[in-house]
Amino acid sequence: DIQMTQSPSSLSASVGDRVTITCRASQSISNYLNWYQQKPGKAPILLIYTGSTLQSGVPSRFSGSGSGTDFTLTISTLQPADFATYYCQQSHSPPLTFGGGTKVEIK
Amino acid sequence: QVQLVESGGGVVQPGRSLRLSCAASGFTFSSYGMHWVRQAPGKGLQWVALISYDGSKIYYADSVKGRFTISRDNSKNTLYLQMNSLRADDTAVYYCARDFRGDNWFDPWGQGTLVTVSS
16 A cells, blocks of 8 residues: 655644645655645545646645655645645555645644 | 535444445536545544446455445435444544546545444
8 A cells, every 4th residue: 555644744834934745655656646625624625636736726825746756735825724734645546545634733 | 516415424333334325416426436535533534435437446445345335326326335344443524525537536525424433
């Protein structure tokens, strides 16, 4: 199975900050990497798929990059609505697996 | 608009069974693969199962293989998860999700249904 490791597991940031979250796969997954945002008590929503493609309706301050085993999610200018937990997910092959999540909190 | 609504959750004793349903609307259900994903209280996301658009391909997480069965009824626009031999560590919110483009990512998700396995 492909293991997904996210870091950090949590971070504190201020509105306006640039935030970067990393995700590492235990083997190469090409660009089969997706990012989700989840707020408390809500279902996750898809932000980015295939490593860097922004899902329709997602603000352009979100961006993704990487290929192979190392990926990043960047929020260019953190907004109040962005305080949430973020998960990466590999879609290379079943069993599909998620990273452990990164909780973005208000500093 | 695309909508997925789960039902069937509740409290069940260890070893018993439960069937979850996911009613789909707003899209051509029979053209999309579907997934179940779960989240234990305070924990991260765990993929559970995938069924292809026509039911011909099915995959499971090792943790549920042999106990859970994913199925679908395209005439009713409904996805199912039959859960047998339930254990305490199956306690979670269960989400159904559409396979966005046949490439194993999830969009959108339902609101989830809570399954609690407890004596």
